[in-house]
Amino acid sequence: MTVAGKATKFEYKALHKPNQLNYGSGQTAVITGWTVKQAIAKHLQPQEYAVIGQLYSPTRGINLLIRNLLFNPHVRFLVVLNASKEDKNAGACECLLDFFRNGVEESLSDIGRRAWVIRSPIPGYIDIEIDINTLEKLRYSVEYKEVKSIAEAVNLAKSYAQREILEPWGLRLEFPMSTVEPTVLPGTRYGHRIEGKTIAETWVKIIHRIKTTGTIRPTGYDGQWQELIDLMAIITDEPADFYFPEPNYLPIDRPFLEEYVSQILDDAPYREGLKYTYGQRLRSWFGRDQIGQVIQKLIGEIDAASAVMNLWDVKDHEKGGSPCLNHIWLRVVDNELSLTATLRSNDMFAAWPANAMGLRALQRHIRDEIAKRSKYELKMGPLITISQSAHIYDDTWDNAERLIANQYAAIFNQRSYYDPSGNFLIEVDGKEIVISHTTAGSGEVIKSYRGKNPLNLLREICATSPAIQPEHTGYLGIELQKASNCIKSCQLYIQDQ
Template sequence: MTATGKATQFEYKALHKPNQLIYGLGQTAVITGWTVKQAIAKHLQPEDYAVIGQLYSPTRGINLLIRNLLFNPHVRFLVVLNATREDNNAGAGECLLDFFRNGFKEGVCDTGKSSWVIRSPIPGYIDLEVEASDLEHLRHSVDCKEVKSIVEAVSLVKSYAQLEALSPWGSRLEFPMSIVEPSVLPGPRYGHRIEGKTIAETWVKIIHRIKTTGTIRPTGYDGQWQELIDLMAIVTDEPPKFYFPEPNYLPVDPPFLEEYTSQILDDAPYREGLKYTYGQRLRSWFKDDQIDQVIKKLIGEIDAASAVMNLWDVKDHEKGGSPCLNHIWLRVVDNELSLTATFRSNDMFAAWPANAMGLRALQQHIRDEIAQRSEYDLKMGPLITISQSAHIYDDTWDNAERLIANQYAAIFNQRSYYDPSGNFLIEVDGKEIFVTHTTPGSGEVIKSYRGKKPLSLLREICATSPAIQPEHTGYLGIELQKASNCIKSGKTYIQDQ
């Protein structure tokens, strides 16, 4: 207490993510996990707490949180709310608790960089630039407690606020932090198409495209992201039980996926402090079960183009916290069920693989329900996602670069030479090049081209069939030039030789 009888007031200053925190004047930091931080703050006075913030990821968030605590040694209590299924899935709160309970050791993070590794079954890292002795001092100077509900969190914070103020455990500590500066090649900003057989393959291609040509811009959430606008990803052949590479380089594993899938398929009751789930928006938010609606719609009209599910509520404009997934469209063509999902904003590194797998599970559920309720036995068609803002946050740029270095070349070298635009047969007829365009499956002749100049022929072909794959276009240019050279030299031209 001060001489005036008023409680000592402290000022919390954040070095990292300052705009994502709620600031107070006390000595207790509150970590709310996936629970909305305002759900705790509204029950407290600023004098009760030092800071309130959310923690989503152990690999992305704990390092910055620890750095902020080291810079604010007046914080003597830490309350970690570990209350939701999302908290259990992500494991960030548990990993943070393990830091204070079990400590850390030297090792490498998931990008291969030397780091302090938290002694926890959940991967969590702290930069090696932070001194080990200071981390140990922090661990033994801050009283860290886990709580399981908002009521319990508020009660504990208020009880700490009644205690006499403690002296800071040390002086402010700030450590250097390396910054990744990506190199960006020129490329289109709007409208991109990426296709792969599996979600894993498609994801690596997505990350490569964004890291190669994405625009770097501020996020509004303290930091930067690299972004492409309107990216369409098509997954053609994801197996029913999902493909997980070995070793698994995806940011999702089967146990996490099982829990995440339920958040898309199942309804959820309202709980204070928790955002909607996608399942809640689909099942009950608008008073009707939209998943059941589209199943009935397609059974009644199998070729309908209006099997639509909507997750956007016009009230989201005023309330904030609007869903990233906004629109889902089902379509049956040639006895094949496809699903197209539109995201207004999509974290392509950390979230897209789980998003895609959850949507694929929804697609499978709808296919199976249609089969059980009707005579239609549909095949599983492609999964298509349209990410209007497809981005990678700066705190995962290291991970993205490592993923590309380790996986992209192998995936690219497994590419298929199939082109849905068809095939082209090239021959020499006298002094002219003759090109026959055929369908990709049956080989039916569609069109023919004739001329002497390779570039003119290539331009004509591409103008007529603008969807030809880029590699195929390059191949045609090479073969047309070879045919032209053979005409000039009098040699016999044979395609692909």
């Protein structure tokens, strides 16, 4: 950098997410929202911008973006591209603009953490450790403007580059940042099963499982994630209008969901800078309306096992930016329509609730269309998602811990004791323990066990019925030992007493 008024080159240094930015030598930061940053960068020369980067989330991204700007005070201009439906849904660019328009106030985040809350209808937070006077100085030192198209963003960046070079508004500033180091317990690496009645309930269980036993790995971008491999989530009773807890602890709300569902159900025209939507991949990407295809497939062959939709394009290997949702399978069994979706990579904290609700909406749409066009009146079956990489990014670990602390115990205590593997009636006959295994529904006896050693009996039961729920297995162990103790002490044994 040289004196003001003369040609100079600035160097942008990012403290956070450095590998996700395009760097130049100018004084303008371009925020592209959900539009891919290369769609802007390819039209500009490096001297015409300081940095170009995307902004997806107001609650996760703005805080890091502000920290990076404070460390690069030579940035004097800000271009915010707030153009797409995805930008509107996420609200990140609008919230960033509200920071510069309206500032912040000290309050609590949605998880109860002290923070600078941006004065915006869209929730956005900045760490309380950052000095308020510095935030105010940043607001008044950077000229910002919202744009609505790639062309407008490029033209504005070029016009800023023609202006006289300005002195940095201050020195590089870095503020302390708290980190959360999770305690990881031993657990299975591959293959996990979690079931709940609603998406909200299942989500809390998923976050608890990942935070408890997930492996910590580098993300391949910047930072770390905590991950389980091949996590199957089963939602059995999500209501037609979706369940949102009160107060709502989910990372989405109803207005967001309404917009998101359209991205799965509806086709979308190609727009420069936006990769695709799931609806585009399902409706037109391969030259076929796959949603329409599976509806007709099931009407013609209701028990077909080939009602499959595919979102993966073999060209994705070459282009990059491949969809996280890869495969959807519909199946009718006993007049019940289930949907199974495979996701290769799944942000379970921020994205999975929206993914699951969008897929449930698709499942209901297919069920309703089959009813309209045929004689079949199908029941809504379970929604199953298989997340091959089920992970939580390190910038949400603190939020995940608070979610677990606030919600997991209540959800766990509301658990159902129903076990599809059946029930076990335990009695004592002389010197032996007798166990009758009955069906979960009718109570019909399907198998009997008899013996004196409670551990051997438990092992035999588990070997015969390996799908027994873990809590049920523990209960059996306790009751069998009680029965054995009663035999030894010549006392009367009554189950559950």
